[in-house]
Amino acid sequence: MHEVDMTKCLLLALQQWREEQASPQAMVDTIHLEVGRFTCVEPEQLRFTFQAAVAGSWLDGAQLQIEEIPFVGRCLACNGTYSPTPEGAYRSPCCDHPLEEIVSGRELRIRSIDYRTSLQSAVESQALSLQRV
Amino acid sequence: MHLPLEDRLGMNLLAANQHQAEHNREHFEAWQVLALNVMSSPGAGKTALLERSLPQLAQEWSMAVLEGDMTTQLDAERLEAVGIPVVPITTGRSCHLDAAMVSGGLKLLRQRLNPNQLDLLWVENVGNLVCPAEFEVGEHHKVALLSVTEGEDKPLKYPLMFRQADVVLITKIDLLPYLPVELEQIRRNIHSINPNASVIPVSALSGEGIDVWHAWLRSARQNTLQPALAMA
Numbered sequence: 001m002h003e004v005d006m007t008k009c010l011l012l013a014l015q016q017w018r019e020e021q022a023s024p025q026a027m028v029d030t031i032h033l034e035v036g037r038f039t040c041v042e043p044e045q046l047r048f049t050f051q052a053a054v055a056g057s058w059l060d061g062a063q064l065q066i067e068e069i070p071f072v073g074r075c076l077a078c079n080g081t082y083s084p085t086p087e088g089a090y091r092s093p094c095c096d097h098p099l100e101e102i103v104s105g106r107e108l109r110i111r112s113i114d115y116r117t118s119l120q121s122a123v124e125s126q127a128l129s130l131q132r133v
Numbered sequence: 134m135h136l137p138l139e140d141r142l143g144m145n146l147l148a149a150n151q152h153q154a155e156h157n158r159e160h161f162e163a164w165q166v167l168a169l170n171v172m173s174s175p176g177a178g179k180t181a182l183l184e185r186s187l188p189q190l191a192q193e194w195s196m197a198v199l200e201g202d203m204t205t206q207l208d209a210e211r212l213e214a215v216g217i218p219v220v221p222i223t224t225g226r227s228c229h230l231d232a233a234m235v236s237g238g239l240k241l242l243r244q245r246l247n248p249n250q251l252d253l254l255w256v257e258n259v260g261n262l263v264c265p266a267e268f269e270v271g272e273h274h275k276v277a278l279l280s281v282t283e284g285e286d287k288p289l290k291y292p293l294m295f296r297q298a299d300v301v302l303i304t305k306i307d308l309l310p311y312l313p314v315e316l317e318q319i320r321r322n323i324h325s326i327n328p329n330a331s332v333i334p335v336s337a338l339s340g341e342g343i344d345v346w347h348a349w350l351r352s353a354r355q356n357t358l359q360p361a362l363a364m365a
Contacts, residue, residue: 108146
């Protein structure tokens, strides 16, 4: 159940973010994560452990929004991209080349956090989205 | 340290672990110690390999072992019998070592010896082909073991472990005559997911291949630590 440890890491990162950047009254609505398909994270379990871990904390009520990123490799023989599969031994179907370059699938990223300060929530409940550019 | 918000967002979910892992690695570099993270499924022969390798390597290197185990200290006792300092790390419910646990193990180790005298530090991870692959502990190299009794398909079923490994030891090759398993097929499957991995077939029982494995260690130690020496 390594998702417990993943959750612990996530909470540490969010705690640090709050201390360094956000107002201490910041209330988090949604945390947007990118989780690659070639990681050992099961999004459903991560959501489950996150909800259990934040109950009663400053993050109580915050939602995890997880975008799964496909596993894509690049065939170095023809430069084409492909989806590596265990059935195909992760080799490229075009040229039967071994998996050298991974284009995507290893992501474990906090992409953005939607939060509001108590002042804003008194005036309007619009979430302030901080998109990474 | 004060990071701008843009850096905090877009950060890796495992940043806390990676930060600690880098801290551990800084210690290893300062001590000029080659750190190896040894991983495999339970029973693939991590401890047996160390029991075979350590007495031979002890003739040229000073070594220590951080021994990860979920509940027992049985493996640590086996390795202590070889005469190498062992710090057991009982992980409890956790199925892998993380960088903070290894940092705790290093503190205990430093109470027993001067790390500057070490040449090589073994981190024997918890038997598990899934989670340890994702949690760095500050190692210079990941060593994965796959025993021939586990079957040819395991590199394809646990791809992340074999992708992340720098060297894969195919263990228990003394059993090959009794198994419907082709060594070449195992090698091909490992190289399909990780063409850059060194693959070394060994038997801790008969000693076959152990010389090749030790030669890999010597060159790893030289290639990994020599650039750091040059920079110092």
